[in-house]
Amino acid sequence: MSGRRSRPRQSASYSRITDDQINDLLPKLQALLPEARHQSNDRASAAKVLQETCSYIRSLHREVDDLSERLSELLAATDTNSPQAAVIRSLLM
């Protein structure tokens, strides 16, 4: 079984990766994903973990964009002369 690797190792010359490393890191990555907190996923496939990771990071990006949007609106609100704007300005300055 282990003799299946006919590819020369020199292609991975800039980093020696062992299967143990990959097997060790995937569960850690999986533990960070939100799905893992609901059900205890034991050794989900690498492809699935990668897929989940991509989707999760994308959703985190979207959330950050939303929050940036709201923060920028709040900043824009400080340009007015309302008393609320003065409060926000004093918090920011």
Add this chain to the structure above:
Amino acid sequence: MAIWNTEGDLATNQGDRKRKRSELEYSRPLLRKWRTESEQRMYSVKLVEALRRVRRSTQAAAVRPRSRAVREAADRALAVAARGRTKWSRAILSSRNKIKQSRRRLPEAFPSLSRSKLIVATGDGCLSAGKKKSSPDLGSKAAILGRIVPGCQKLSFATLLEEASDYIAALEMQIRSMAALTAILSASGGGSSDAPAT
């Protein structure tokens, strides 16, 4: 500096710059740092300072690109909080300088795709326990992940996973911090004066 001492192995971050990335065990305590209150507090301070700068710089200019400026300022503050230990943080900080010059070079993605295919293929036999999985599938997913995490396009699989883990933990802290700040500002701006913001 107190938080570094609690993590133990990060106590001397000056002399540890040459620490090899082949040691995997450091990934755990590093991730925990993103969840500490002190780290979030420090980030929030940086975030507020960055927002002040954004407000000052965009007052004269158009109001439109402000959310983009806020996002970039928040990302930059997050990258600074990483203290240069991760590739994604260094990529964010360096990309700010060449933001108009070189956009994401898509042709570069293809060489990295074939590289990750080869690397993952050699490691795939162990993961799938006998059943031959489609290695291009794994390789292409790894390439996609490499494009999502900033500055991680040409990394090895193991390093990519490490970077992605740290990036996720950092993003979660960023979201917690920004949400708290938004709540405070919007509560004080729109609500009654005697209602305390959490």
